[in-house]
Amino acid sequence: MSNLDRRGFLRHSAAAAVSLGAGLSAVPSFQAGQVGSTSATSTATMPTGKIGKLIVSRLISGGNLISGWAHSRDLRYIPELQRRYNTEEKVLETLALCEQNGINAIIADPAAKPMEIFAKHWKQGGKIQWIAEGHPSPTDLISNVQASIDHGASAVYVQGVIGDRWYKDGTFDKLAKLLDHVRSKGLPAGMGAHKLDVVIASETSGFKPDFYVKTLHHTNYWSARRPEQNLDVVENPYDNYWCMDPEQTIEFMKTVKTPWIAFKTLAAGAIPPPSAFDYVFANGADFACVGMFDFQVAEDAQVAREVIAKHQQRNRPWYG
Numbered sequence: 001m002s003n004l005d006r007r008g009f010l011r012h013s014a015a016a017a018v019s020l021g022a023g024l025s026a027v028p029s030f031q032a033g034q035v036g037s038t039s040a041t042s043t044a045t046m047p048t049g050k051i052g053k054l055i056v057s058r059l060i061s062g063g064n065l066i067s068g069w070a071h072s073r074d075l076r077y078i079p080e081l082q083r084r085y086n087t088e089e090k091v092l093e094t095l096a097l098c099e100q101n102g103i104n105a106i107i108a109d110p111a112a113k114p115m116e117i118f119a120k121h122w123k124q125g126g127k128i129q130w131i132a133e134g135h136p137s138p139t140d141l142i143s144n145v146q147a148s149i150d151h152g153a154s155a156v157y158v159q160g161v162i163g164d165r166w167y168k169d170g171t172f173d174k175l176a177k178l179l180d181h182v183r184s185k186g187l188p189a190g191m192g193a194h195k196l197d198v199v200i201a202s203e204t205s206g207f208k209p210d211f212y213v214k215t216l217h218h219t220n221y222w223s224a225r226r227p228e229q230n231l232d233v234v235e236n237p238y239d240n241y242w243c244m245d246p247e248q249t250i251e252f253m254k255t256v257k258t259p260w261i262a263f264k265t266l267a268a269g270a271i272p273p274p275s276a277f278d279y280v281f282a283n284g285a286d287f288a289c290v291g292m293f294d295f296q297v298a299e300d301a302q303v304a305r306e307v308i309a310k311h312q313q314r315n316r317p318w319y320g
């Protein structure tokens with residue numbers, strides 16, 4: 001695909017999804033010992049990796065199609081538009097499309113009540129794995145996480161805003177208890193962050209999560225962070241950057257041998273998928289979490305397959 005802004009990509013995706021079937025026979029195959037195996041339950045294949053005992057597609061769906069939450073800069077109508085488009089029927093259709101294209105996992109916030117939708121999807125024969133965001137409170141580390149586990153989560157991680165804020169507040173060490181609780185239930189436990197300092201603190205403190213969920217995107221887009229914008233991501237009122245330190249993140253993650261899910265890879269839709277996927281997979285991410293409408297799933301999956309095949313050999317080894 002040529003360079004394409006997000007609006008152009010949206011228009012292009014609907015048409016491309018129809019014609020993609022003919023091109024799937026050209027998808028590169030992956031042999032044992034390469035980047036990952038392929039999903040045997042999907043119509044199309046997707047490279048996979050392991051997070052704990054889970055076999056997870058290298059491309060993971062974001063959960064905003066369920067929550068309706070969306071970074072939208074100054075276009076304040078976008079979250080409401082997304083909620084109106086993504087009805088329950090449309091979400092179920094999108095989950096099915098994800099699985100048909102080899103995407104077997106989704107990251108979703110339990111506050112958005114995805115449990116009912118997942119229950120229907122699973123009852124209909126779907127197998128998608130739910131990686132739940134963990135939203136503990138300082139006075140109750142466990143209840144929110146346990147609710148997700150009780151409703152079928154396959155893994156749980158500390159949501160990135162929580163990791164950032166608790167690190168800044170000096171209460172970061174409390175999160176070790178949450179990770180231990182998730183692991184005690186036999187599930188992979190992860191740590192999320194926008195700030196690289198959170199990952200560094202986790203490593204130096206010996207938290208040993210089963211995976212990290214850390215932002216990564218390049219800054220070659222017009223609304224990227226300006227030099228005078230120095231606030232932490234979660235305090236940024238301009239809603240135009242999500243990874244303050246991509247170069248430093250890439251360098252530090254070379255020293256980390258834990259599977260890494262990169263998120264905000266498209267900078268909330270500002271970066272076309274071919275450019276975004278090439279950047280994150282070339283620079284060490286093992287998985288990419290991407291928000292997708294139904295008409296974007298097939299093309300995003302195809303782009304991911306092509307990019308991953310291109311970067312089987314890279315500076316940071318593939319983990320998972």
